[in-house]
Amino acid sequence: MRCVPARMGSPLHITVFRERTIELIAPRAGGLYVDVTTGLGGHTEALLEASGPDGRVVCIDRDPTAIERSRERLVRFGDRVEFHQTTMSDVRRALAGRRVDGLVADLGVSSPQLDEAERGMSFRFDGPLDMRMDLEGPVTAWSLVRDLREDALANVIYEYGEERRSRPIARSIKRAIEAGEMETTKQLASAIYRVMGPPRFGQIDPATRTFQALRIAVNDELGELERMLDALPEVLADGGVAAVISFHSLEDRIVKHTLRAMECVEVMTKKPLEPDDDECRENPRARSAKLRAARRLPRDTQEDA
Ligand SMILES: C[S@@+](CC[C@H](N)C(=O)[O-])C[C@H]1O[C@@H](n2cnc3c(N)ncnc32)[C@H](O)[C@@H]1O
Known part of the structure; x- marks a missing residue:
């Protein structure tokens, strides 16, 4: 499978599983779709193209810059597309009974979010300790590491980063805060390297798991995913398909168990779809991607019409 690069001015985000998502959803003219993680609009664009001339897509993203960029990219589709800057857990309200x-959910962060230093999401660039996708929530990475007690911080790093050395890392972060050295992503990375050792060429950066953990906590990513999945039985039309792309085991576990436990859907992917070698070469971000899909079974006559 080939990926289609989504070029929007400077930031580049390659849409993961673009074709396979469309194959599973099989959009049709006149259909209504929702992309709860619009990002730069790669999946939305594919849905609109496949559902022409009059299929419609409701776009959701919590990041105002993503909404702005996808709006520009999708302008040629006119009123076939509508935008909501909100969270995926708010999907019922955005759909207002429709x-x-x-439904497409391509979880996690986009390449621009990772690559723009001022978002503070990556150890590769020096930026403020922020990590908020919506740019406005009350909790930032800085307030989180400052306000959590050391043991609670270690628990976050362990649970959301699956980082075995969470306790010494939390201690090192707290020491750096006391020393007044915890304002930037590079300072956070240094506190982690003091425990884990410096990054080595060709190996995963030792700060990866801790950064992932803090980002998940700041944005309540797993809670968001659970609440969005809870809405599926209500928001999917009979025969409607939800396709969810996850990037780490915590997300994939939630998707797998929630879809399996849902009586009103039929799981279409007994095993998750994974990227092939071409896709991984072209898009390193795809390496850990897993795609699962489920179809809404018809409501019986007793159920809400
Ligand atoms: C991986 S990107 C999506 C890329 C998109 N599929 C494309 O091809 O351009 C994930 C997007 O989901 C958004 N996002 C993540 N969690 C969200 C949530 N809980 N609610 C709404 N948007 C969310 C992020 O802001 C980001 O723009």
Whole structure:
């Protein structure tokens, strides 16, 4: 499978599983779809193209810059697309009673979010300790590491980063705060390297797991995912398909168990779809991607019409 690069001015984000998502959802003319993680609009664009001339897509993203960029990219589709700057857990309200023939969730962060230093999401660039996708929530990475007690911080790093050395890392972060050395992503990375050792060429950066953990906590990513999945039985039309792309085991576990436990859907992917070698070469971010999909079974006559 080939990925289609989504070029929007400078930031580049390659859409993961673009074709396979469309194959599973099988959009049709006149259908209604929702993309709860619009990002730079790669999946939305594919849904609109496949559902022409009059299929519609409701776009959701919590990041105002993502909404702005996808709006520019998708302008040629006119009123076939509508935008909501909100969270995926708010999907019911955004749909306002409408049921959709397909839903896409491409979880996590986009390449621009990672690559723009001022978002503070990456140890590769020096930026403020922020990590908020919506740029406005009350909790930042800085307030989190400052306000959590050392043991609670270690628990976050362990649970959301699956980082075995969470306790010494939390201690090192707290020491750096006391020393007044915890304002930037590079300072956070240094506190982690003091425990884990410096990054080595060709190996995963030792700060990866801790950064992931803090980002998940700042944005309540797992809670958001759970609440969005809870809405599926209500928002999917009969036969409607939800396709969810996850990037780490915590997310994939939630998707797998929630879809399996849902009586009103049929799981379409007994095993998750994974990227092939071409896709991984072209897009290193795809390496850990897993795609699962489920179809809404028809409501019986007793159920809400
Ligand atoms: C991986 S990107 C999506 C890329 C998109 N599929 C494309 O091809 O351009 C994930 C996007 O989801 C958004 N996002 C993540 N969690 C969210 C949530 N809980 N609610 C709404 N948007 C969310 C992020 O802001 C980001 O723009």
